[in-house]
Amino acid sequence: MKPQTTIESVRLRQVNLPPKVVRTDAIQSFVTQETVLLTLRCSDGVEGTGYAYTIGTGGSSVMALLHDHLAPRLIGRDPLDLEAIWKDLFFSTHATAVGAITSLALACVDTALWDWRARSLGLPLWKLLGGAQPRVPVYTTEGGWLHLSAAELVDQTLAAKAQGFKGAKVKIGRPHVSEDVARLSAVRAAVGPGFDIMTDANQGFNRPEVVRRAHAFAGLDLAWLEEPLPAEDVAGHRQLREHTPIPVAVGESMYHLAQFREYLEQGACSIVQPDVARIGGITPWIKTAHLAEGFGVPVCPHFLMELHVSLCAAVPNAAWVEYIPQLDDITTSRIRVEDGYAHAPSTPGLGIEWDWPVIAARQVTEVQVAPAR
Structure with a gap:
């Protein structure tokens, strides 16, 4: 019997991207896109990356919620259990839901899980x-x-x-x-x-x-x-x-x-x-x-x-x-x-190919969550 795949580690990054043009609307301006990236590595050797964003404030709060509360709950979980994981994480942060910061953090996890699932099956999302x-x-x-x-x-x-x-x-x-x-x-x-x-x-x-x-x-x-x-x-x-x-x-x-x-x-x-x-x-x-x-x-x-x-x-x-x-x-x-x-993209996963050297050069924060040794 094939061994069950589990999530072994989670890496978090934040990259701030200024808009290409001035963006204004009736109530605000788009200052910078705080892009939070979450990469999970599973025991089958396949990685999945998900992300979320803000338009100028809250990126560090999303990072903190993920690092302190959500990412540790992923270690050892079966990445196929998308529904169970989403529900568990939602209820573990119920005091801050429904709300933007919690939803953005959940999105980082969920999109990474779907990326892993599609990549592991060799299918476009x-x-x-x-x-x-x-x-x-x-x-x-x-x-x-x-x-x-x-x-x-x-x-x-x-x-x-x-x-x-x-x-x-x-x-x-x-x-x-x-x-x-x-x-x-x-x-x-x-x-x-x-x-x-x-x-x-x-x-x-x-x-x-x-x-x-x-x-x-x-x-x-x-x-x-x-x-x-x-x-x-x-x-x-x-x-x-x-x-x-x-x-x-x-x-x-x-x-x-x-x-x-x-x-x-x-x-x-x-x-x-x-x-x-x-x-x-x-x-x-x-x-x-x-x-x-x-x-x-x-x-x-x-x-x-x-x-x-x-x-x-x-x-x-x-x-x-x-x-x-x-x-x-x-x-x-x-x-x-x-x-x-x-x-629609034809490549497996989300269809997004990340430029990791550029991300490493531009990221403002990087942390990793893994099992305690």
Whole structure:
């Protein structure tokens, strides 16, 4: 009988990556991507690496939670027990869940376990998880930031269209509704009717103002209105859906499957946007996608395109991958985009090939957890 595989050691690293361009939205700026990497080595000799991120604060807190509380619980576990491990770790940190830091830490563990599992089987992640579609339409977010002028938005969106993207995101939330309307109208006039424009308010409005703006956006054929209200305001999102035909998208600021269930049960969203890092990993992400499928709702995940391309390819109701380069500085692999579609990687595991020498040179922290000698 083949001996049971166990997790022998866990290595943690943090690498800080500055954004390539200035990124601003209605409530914040993207300062630096604190990337937390977790590599587990198993007794079969196969390693799996997972990761999560912040946009400027909290990276050291995620590292501490992993090092002090979660990683030691992995030593000696069977890496095939993904569901059991996720549940055990979640309940071991129940006093800090549901919340961002705990979910990000769980995501590091869970994505590493799935990477190990796919690598040990010699399968691309998207095939292991379902293999629903080999390619997914892609839109870009790297040119629509709130500080840009209407002319700059037009130039960058036209450039994205020329590059083959099927859509682009434009941030909204300028002080007066007329400013948002002018910017969006300029982009729509430039790109024409066959190109999708996504908008993102980053939770910047209150209930009366978002209804006002939604009515002002009528006739612009927007693909969706993303995070128009604070994420905890389920009733407000439901009311908004009753006042506008523009699809309402939510999810990047949710940290548990149950939060998505509440939105779906209440009919408070048209599109779900789970972020695999913020929801706690691949295990709850896939559950969320299938839950949304049962409600006839598409999945358009937030950020993390290098991982989300595989998750979107795994499920039938994924409609878009968001293009926003994140890992180019520390990986040797690149997401393949052709004719407006992101293609699922064919290599075993997550499909991300880490540049370990570069990571070693740039990391700000590295610690290892192994059995006591």
